[in-house]
Amino acid sequence: MMLRFPVARPRLPTADAILPYLRQIDENQYYSNFGPLAGAVEARLAERYGIDAACVTTVSNATAGLTAALQAEARARKRNVNDGAAYCLLPAWTFVATLHAVLAAGLEPYLLDVDEDSWSLTPQAVENALSRIPGEPVAVVPVSPFGRPYDMASWDDFSRRTGLAVVMDSAAAFDKGDVGLSPAVFSLHATKVLAAGEGGFAVSTDVDLINEIRKCINFGFFGDRVAQSRAINGKMSEYHAAVTLAALDAWPQTRRIFDDIAAAYREGFAADNRIRLLPGTGDDYASSTIMITREDPLPPGFDEALAARGVGTRRWWGGGIAKQVAYRRFSSDLLPVTDWLAQRCIGLPCYPGLERDEILEIAAIVGDTLRGR
Ligand SMILES: Cc1ncc(COP(=O)(O)O)c(C=O)c1O
Structure with missing residues (x-):
């Protein structure tokens, strides 16, 4: 049924707005694999969030970015095969992509309820829940509901206190995204405020972690063609970078x-x-x-x-x-x-x-x- 007021009607940059960037692609003859336009997106996002460009990586979408960030974090926390399931805590009140990413990273989900005022997990509530988890928790994915601002410093403190990795699902939080040591992953899907059709990026002040995420979205490669970690292909193409740059202009x-x-x-x-x-x-x-x-x-x-x-x-x-x-x-x-x-x-x-x-x-x-x- 055609509705007078559909729930969403995304409006992305026009062909005219994207064209100058497409011409750059023609000139560069570089189409993916962390090309110059993806680099330009990272530099502009870094400027926006007041961090170094090395603290940002583009990704193909937030689901891939969350998967890679969890893979990168899980790798940093060495476990023995006899340790049993590695649990990842996440809110039940989120989009199903959060759960898909936890599973794709090889972790066992455990769902928690959200705080009634903020509609999200709080560090204190998660800490209180730790004794109830059936196995060993290794990570938590708090979610910013519909772009609501969050406080990364409090999650970094939580991570230091508990030893758990934190990966923030900030898919919709482009406008007021907060940056800390723990990675935050954003979506540039057509339905988001900054939209490139498909796309995303991850930020962290820990450059080594960003490099680890770049490895995890690039077949495990970093500088050579040897797979050094469990990985996926989650890179942003130059074409999506072109749309993202035009969206940033607007x-x-x-x-x-x-x-x-x-x-x-x-x-x-x-x-x-x-x-x-x-x-x-x-x-x-x-x-x-x-x-x-x-x-x-x-x-x-x-x-x-x-x-x-x-x-x-x-x-x-x-x-x-x-x-x-x-x-x-x-x-x-x-x-x-x-x-x-x-x-x-x-x-x-x-x-x-x-x-x-x-x-x-x-x-x-x-x-x-x-x-x-
Ligand atoms: C909370 C949340 N997490 C993850 C995603 C997945 O983002 P993407 O479509 O970029 O994979 C979305 C998308 O809407 C979302 O709302």
Whole structure:
């Protein structure tokens, strides 16, 4: 069904904006393998986050970047084959890619519930959970929900205290991504605020670790053609780097667009105290996702009722990863907050070109539908 307001309508750089970079590719005749355009992306991202270019690596997508970062970290923590399963802790409230990456890195997932205010893991809650893990935990993947800022220093402290590796899934957190010793991995998927179609990057102030990740996304090679570690092919092509550079050129305008969308939703829901936006939305970080919750579970047929009135919605994380058909067998804590969010949380239309008046109309339709009108 064609909806008047689809939930997402990504707008990536135009062909004209990408063309100068494509001409550079023609000239360079370099198409992948950490080419000059990927290097230029890394340099611009490093400038943005105030770190050295050696502290950034581009990757083909965040799932590959998370896999490689976990492989790199797991390698640094030497284990014996008799040690049993190496557990990796992650929140149940995340996109399924986080879990795919944990498994691809050869780790055994253990799902934890999230904090009710931040919708994410906290270092203290994870530390409290350590005694409950059935085997030996070696790593944790906290997730920044829908781009919400996070504090890497507190996770670096956690890592020092506990000896566990931390790999931050900051897939949607381009705008306010924090950098520390532990690696953070970002997505440049078409649905993200900075979009290249597919793509991603990892940052860490530990240059050796970034080099280790570069090895893990390049068949285990580093400087020669000898595989030195378990690895994948997760490199960013020069073509994706070209789109990323054009997206970076347009970032100030893109950020304003997403800020304005969030501000209009806040205005639209200001008078309805039953509906809550994810804290901070439109306040201090740009997100390409508008998520609302309310005190009571969303009524049955809610999504369909909105669709009938032209408003697209998406349960971006479904019921959380414990409910994914492929992955029901994994160990987990009890997940009351995840279950609470899954029943009350829904994504609303968010895309460049959505006007303030249209957003106020969507907010009114959502309010009316909840009131059964
Ligand atoms: C929390 C989270 N982790 C990982 C990913 C995977 O990112 P990518 O599509 O770049 O592999 C996403 C993508 O939406 C995500 O939302």
